[in-house]
Amino acid sequence: MAHNNAIVRNKTIIQEILSADPQFILDKVIEKKLITGREYTKLNSISKGDAEDVVIKLVDTLNNKGVQRQSEFIGVLQDEFVLETYPRLKDVEWGDSGSTASSSSLKRSAERSLSKGNKKYKYPITSKPTGLCVIINNENFHDKTNRSGTEKDAESLADVFSWLGFQVLMCKDQTASDIAQVTKLLADLEDLAGLQTFKLEEWSDGRFTPLRGLPQHGDAFVCCVLSHGAEKVVLGVDGKKRPISEITSAFNGTHCSALLGKPKVFFIQACQGHSLQPGYVADDLTFEMQEQDTPQLVFIPAEADFLVAMATVEKYQAVRHTVNGSWFIQSLCEQLREGCPRGEDIMQILYRVNDDVSQKEINGKCGVMTQMPETQKVTLRRRLVFSPCSS
Secondary structure (H helix, E strand, O other): OHHHHHHHHOHHHHHHHHOOOHHHHHHHHHHOOOOOHHHHHHHHHOOOOOHHHHHHHHHHHHHOOOHHHHHHHHHHHOOHHHHHHOHHHHHOOOOOOOOOOOHHHHHHHHHHHHHHHHHHOEOOOOOOOOEEEEEEEOOEOOOOOEOOOHHHHHHHHHHHHHHOOOEEEEEEOOOHHHHHHHHHHHHHOOOHHHHHHOOOEEEEOOEEEEOOOOOOOOOEEEEEEEOOEEOOEEEOOOOOEEEHHHHHHOOOOOOOHHHOOOOEEEEEEOOOOOEOEEOOOOOOOOOOOOOOOOOOOOOOOOOOOEEEEEOOOOOEOOOEEOOOEEHHHHHHHHHHHHHHHHOOOHHHHHHHHHHHHHOOOEEEOOEEEEOOOEEEEEOOOOEOOOOOOOO
């Protein structure tokens, strides 16, 4: 019962420390599967009220789950990223006078376990630059309409992904055919002159300038498409459709061997229909999470290692402010800035984006209108963690 005694003895100080950021520890314990989806939802529903109250209920919940969960919880509290967020936890004495386990031995055991798991189930991101971040930014359409505010989104994305060590490229006002051609060129990265015909620009010193050298793929790839859209497609500036699946498939293992086994992330800021999402008063919504085993793969499927995150669910519109940019992209950039320094993986960050955007609302002719982002395709095989560039 040493772990239980340690938690009980330090309960007051643990609650005080974790109350500084209850959402972070909630995300950590659900990531480690220490609580169920239903418990996470109930705890998260009160996190916007009394921060200490949600931490008290979390600690009580874990304390009631038995010795194994208590031990795992202490292990989480010794995680290096958790200690960075709550540095005062380093001063907590976990050892028990009636136990042979000292605080240092518990910490070493937890560190070995977490380090082994993190290395095995996290994509290695060591290349410099981290990889390419490509922004396809359609603003001015042939029918004389324009997507005001998209420049704000493009600059926000360029700023945050360059901060994360990516080489950021942008091409503007592409037709449906252009999108097909430029994505193929970006997958191959063999034809600088071909890329330059699409007027690719590179983000440098806070602005976009003409691309002068042939880029190279790194350990990760990000593509952001900012345009109009319809269900499962984005539109070129000529109003013609380009299926999202064709954009992503240009970078799969069949067509882009340089990215085989590496994470490929797509963020799509585009409407997926004409309907508006009404807002409703929620009752006690719950969900259950299923545990999955990640198989050891010898041959990597062509469609592995993808993540496609959409600004909105199918059939609905996505909101974009003409000055401040879109709800989805602005929230994404904000959550990346908050979560990446803490070692959060991309799925944790997207959970926060979903939650943040889902709480936004505007008053329309049909009442309160909302927006719900969606992650449509996830074939990632490991945790994907982006880290701020040290230089």
